[in-house]
Each structure stands twice: as C-alpha cells, then as structure tokens.
Amino acid sequence: MTRFSAWTVFKEGMRGQKGWARQWRDPDLxxxxxxxxxxxxxxxxxxxxxxxxxxxxxxxxxxxKGWIGGGNAGRNTTIVRSNYARPGNREFYEDSLKLWENLSxxxxxxxxxxQRSHITLLHSPGAIDAVARNYNIMRRTGAPDxxxxxxxxxxxxxxxxxxxDNARFPILGAAVHKRAGTARxxxxxxxxxxxxxxxxxxxxxxCEVTGMIRAGVxxxxxxxxxxxxxxxxxxxxxxxxxxxxxxxxxxxxxPIETHKLQAFVSEPLKPLLDQVVVFGIGGAxxxxxxxxxxxxxxxxxxxxxxxxxxxxNLPIVQDVTEAxxxxxxxxxxxxxxxxxxxxxxxxxxGTHFICKTPLDNLYLNAGWNYGGFKATPASGWWxxxxxxxxxxxxxxxxxxxxxxxxxxxxxxxxxGSDPKLHG
Amino acid sequence: xxxxxxxxxxIRDHSEFSYGGDGSIAYPALDAPMNDWHDAxxxxxxxxxxxxxxWQHLQGCRMWLRVERDTMTHEIHSVTPAHPxxxxxxxxxx
Numbered sequence: 001m002t003r004f005s006a007w008t009v010f011k012e013g014m015r016g017q018k019g020w021a022r023q024w025r026d027p028d029l030x031x032x033x034x035x036x037x038x039x040x041x042x043x044x045x046x047x048x049x050x051x052x053x054x055x056x057x058x059x060x061x062x063x064x065k066g067w068i069g070g071g072n073a074g075r076n077t078t079i080v081r082s083n084y085a086r087p088g089n090r091e092f093y094e095d096s097l098k099l100w101e102n103l104s105x106x107x108x109x110x111x112x113x114x115q116r117s118h119i120t121l122l123h124s125p126g127a128i129d130a131v132a133r134n135y136n137i138m139r140r141t142g143a144p145d146x147x148x149x150x151x152x153x154x155x156x157x158x159x160x161x162x163x164x165d166n167a168r169f170p171i172l173g174a175a176v177h178k179r180a181g182t183a184r185x186x187x188x189x190x191x192x193x194x195x196x197x198x199x200x201x202x203x204x205x206x207c208e209v210t211g212m213i214r215a216g217v218x219x220x221x222x223x224x225x226x227x228x229x230x231x232x233x234x235x236x237x238x239x240x241x242x243x244x245x246x247x248x249x250x251x252x253x254x255p256i257e258t259h260k261l262q263a264f265v266s267e268p269l270k271p272l273l274d275q276v277v278v279f280g281i282g283g284a285x286x287x288x289x290x291x292x293x294x295x296x297x298x299x300x301x302x303x304x305x306x307x308x309x310x311x312x313n314l315p316i317v318q319d320v321t322e323a324x325x326x327x328x329x330x331x332x333x334x335x336x337x338x339x340x341x342x343x344x345x346x347x348x349x350g351t352h353f354i355c356k357t358p359l360d361n362l363y364l365n366a367g368w369n370y371g372g373f374k375a376t377p378a379s380g381w382w383x384x385x386x387x388x389x390x391x392x393x394x395x396x397x398x399x400x401x402x403x404x405x406x407x408x409x410x411x412x413x414x415x416g417s418d419p420k421l422h423g
Numbered sequence: 424x425x426x427x428x429x430x431x432x433x434i435r436d437h438s439e440f441s442y443g444g445d446g447s448i449a450y451p452a453l454d455a456p457m458n459d460w461h462d463a464x465x466x467x468x469x470x471x472x473x474x475x476x477x478w479q480h481l482q483g484c485r486m487w488l489r490v491e492r493d494t495m496t497h498e499i500h501s502v503t504p505a506h507p508x509x510x511x512x513x514x515x516x517x
Contacts, residue, residue, distance in 0.1 A: 243470075253462065257444070258494070308495045309496070
C-alpha cells in the first residue's frame with residue numbers, strides 16, 4: 001500500500017503521476033473464509049478494517065452485490081453528529097464522533113471530516129425546553145461543545161435564514177452542536193476498503209448472496225452469484241436488505257421495515273452555508289449543508305410507505321423543497337441537480353441492532369434508520385469486537401433483538417413502535 | 424405517485440392516503456402469552472415483493488383499506504375495504 005503524504009504527492013507530481021497503484025486488490029474468491037461480512041457498505045468495510053486492525057484476524061472477506069460505496073454509502077447526506085440523549089445511544093454516538101475526529105489519520109486517507117457544527121432551528125418554547133434537556137445531558141456526558149443560541153448569535157452565524165415575522169414558524173433560537181459536521185462519503189468507503197485490503201481482507205465486488213446453508217444453529221456456507229463460500233462466521237451489514245437475508249437464514253421476522261429515504265443536491269453555488277442546518281416542525285423535517293463542490297445537499301422525510309425500490313416519489317420532493325423555501329428563501333431560483341433514494345432499515349424504536357442472533361455463528365448489524373453514516377466508525381469498531389470476542393461489549397449491550405421482550409425501547413423521538421415514524 | 428383505486432372514491436393519488444403497515448398481522452387473543460403479543464407488535468416479515476398492507480384514505484372517505492402491493496415495483500394488485508362489515512353497513516344506509 002502506498003502511504004499517502006505531502007511528499008508522495010510531490011514525488012508523483014515530479015514523475016508524471018505514474019507511480020500510483022490501485023488502492024485495493026480485486027482478489028479471486030476463495031472457497032473458505034473464517035469470517036464473511038455480507039455487505040460492502042461503510043459499516044461492512046469498517047467492520048472488516050477493525051477486525052484486521054484491532055483484533056489481528058486474517059482470512060476475512062467482504063461480499064458486495066454491486067460495487068463498494070454504491071449503496072447507501074453513496075446515497076446519504078453525510079451528516080455526522082452525536083446529539084443523542086437516551087442511555088445507550090449517548091455513549092455510542094459520542095464514541096463514534098471521537099473516532100471520526102481521528103479517522104483521516106487512522107486510515108491515512110483524507111475523509112474530509114469537517115466539524116462545521118450542526119444547527120437545529122427552534123421555533124417554540126416547548127422545542128427549546130426539550131432540546132435544553134437533551135443538550136444538558138450531552139454537556140454532562142462528554143460533549144461540552146453543545147450550546148443553546150438566541151437569535152442574536154444565530155443571525156450572526158447564518159444571516160440569510162428566514163427571520164421575517166410573517167414566517168409560518170418564526171425562528172426563536174437554535175441548538176448548536178459544534179463538533180458535528182460532514183465528511184466525504186466516498187472517501188470513508190475507500191479509506192476503510194484500502195485499510196482493510198492492505199491488512200489482508202478480500203473485498204469481493206459483484207457478489208450477491210442468494211442463499212444460506214444451515215446445519216442446525218450454524219450457517220455453514222453462503223450461496224452467491226460467484227459460487228458457494230464456506231464460512232466460519234457470517235456477519236450481516238446490509239442496510240435495507242436485512243430482512244431478505246434474515247429469511248434466507250430461515251429466521252422469520254425482524255423488528256425492521258424497509259423504507260426509502262430521498263436526498264437531493266443542487267447545482268454548485270459559491271459558499272453560502274457554513275453549517276449543517278436542521279429544520280423540523282409542524283410535520284416538516286429538513287436538513288441541509290453545502291458540499292465542498294458547492295452543491296446544496298439536503299433531505300427530508302421518508303416516502304411514508306414501505307418500499308425496496310431505490311427511487312423516490314414526487315410528493316416528498318415537493319415537501320422537501322417547500323421546507324427549503326421556508327427557511328432559506330434565497331434557494332428559490334437554484335436548480336436541483338440530482339435527486340435519489342436509498343432503502344433503509346427502519347426499526348421499531350428508531351435504534352439499531354449490533355448483536356448476536358439465534359444462530360451461533362451469525363452476527364447482525366442492522367436497523368440504522370436515518371442515521372447510519374455518522375455511526376460508521378463505532379458501528380464497525382463494536383461489530384468487529386462482537387464478532388471477534390463472540391460476546392457483546394457493554395457499549396452495545398442493549399442493541400440486541402431481545403430488547404423489546406425486556407420492555408426496553410431506545411426511542412429517541414418517543415414515536416412508539418411504528419418504523420416509519422422514527423425520523 | 425402511486426395511484427390507488429379506492430373502492431369508495433375511485434382512483435386517487437397515494438398522497439391522499441396514510442400508510443398503515445403490514446396488513447397480514449393477526450393480533451392474538453388479549454390473554455395470549457406475552458411472546459405472541461411481542462411477535463405481533465414488533466416482528467415483521469418485511470417482504471420484498473407482493474405484500475398485504477393497510478392504507479387509510481385519510482383525505483377522502485377516511486376508510487381503512489386492505490391493499491396488495493408489490494414493495495419493489497409499487498404495482499397495486501388489489502384494494503378491498505379493511506372492514507367489509509362497516510362498508511356493507513354504510514352501503515345499506517344509502
């Protein structure tokens with residue numbers, strides 16, 4: 001693996017950029033792996049990386065049905081934050097944010113993590129009280145960077161929001177999470193892939209799992225479009241398609257529904273918005289940031305009905321653009337460049353699963369709802385720990401499939417057991 | 424836009440409707456073991472393909488409907504009243 005540095009960039013510049021090698025191999029599929037990770041998205045690749053790096057394990061494969069970075073890894077709005085307050089989520093997302101802060105150095109790959117702050121607009125005294133409670137919990141548990149702002153500070157930071165008195169929902173203040181921000185999604189996939197590959201992990205693209213062969217409470221082999229693979233341990237990290245694989249394993253139902261979530265990007269603009277801004281009231285839900293290329297990247301709610309189709313429906317396009325206009329009227333004449341949809345696992349309480357399963361050698365990483373991107377490093381770290389040690393660390397103790405039987409819901413939004421409501 | 428043929432109102436845009444969820448779930452008896460209730464409330468087959476689901480025509484007749492729809496292609500195969508008894512009673516009133 002070529003180690004990237006200012007010196008290598010300079011050296012390659014001097015000799016016509018001829019010395020760069022491909023960043024990961026395209027290996028032949030072996031007949032047997034000790035660990036097979038299904039899903040070459042961000043979480044699958046991160047898991048492979050930490051299995052090799054933290055646990056020094058070898059003979060690992062990552063199977064990807066398409067190309068790495070081509071699923072939800074390439075369909076999200078790249079927001080990284082840790083403003084969760086429920087026990088379990090709080091520690092986990094804070095841990096993830098800390099891993100993000102060092103990720104470019106860890107991977108020797110610039111993931112362009114930009115801690116530009118995440119600003120939630122507040123429109124009612126009730127919203128201010130609710131966020132004050134959550135952000136106080138954060139301040140007391142390792143995140144001193146969160147603040148409540150009044151209008152004066154907010155106007156100074158973002159002068160071009162809609163502050164007019166005749167706005168349908170006038171802005172009263174904002175909740176600010178300063179260490180939050182965005183990262184470059186492709187670079188995260190490529191950085192983890194390169195790191196995993198250089199530590200001996202086989203990344204197998206164009207390899208879709210079509211069946212699982214079981215012997216009692218073990219998965220012995222996976223049938224794929226590139227042949228049968230025997231596996232010591234099998235780990236699922238296939239957001240959106242979890243239920244399909246679960247049923248291949250003959251395991252029945254899951255507390256998950258597959259829904260589609262759209263995202264949008266505008267034509268590139270000159271620098272307009274330095275922060276991630278979130279708006280949510282009266283049924284609207286909207287988040288926006290500006291990419292390094294200048295495009296306004298934004299998204300809103302789910303399409304509101306279950307779907308495996310990776311294409312979005314028009315009523316949500318209208319909802320999202322209406323929300324955009326209500327807080328940033330200056331976007332009115334900006335052209336939309338692209339709009340797309342990804343399919344996500346919406347869970348019954350809005351929280352994910354990193355856990356063992358009814359089968360002894362099958363491990364599950366699923367149910368990321370809207371929020372898989374920010375969780376990538378911690379998800380990979382702790383999923384690798386679970387697979388390697390075969391027991392859940394206390395960090396992920398409650399992210400199991402049995403929590404509903406225990407009466408435990410990690411329901412950040414308080415929306416109840418309806419997957420589509422966990423925004 | 425999905426177009427849903429409501430048995431009461433005719434073909435309408437899906438944005439007039441509210442999605443209920445998996446319509447194949449049968450709730451157990453009130454005194455059934457906790458496990459049966461857990462499975463009915465929390466577990467879903469989450470089919471990729473044709474599934475039975477419920478929709479409410481919220482901005483139309485407000486009736487709950489049972490819809491067979493393909494969750495990959497969004498094609499609608501059938502729409503019937505979720506509560507046929509209530510539908511029949513409404514019909515007989517007219």
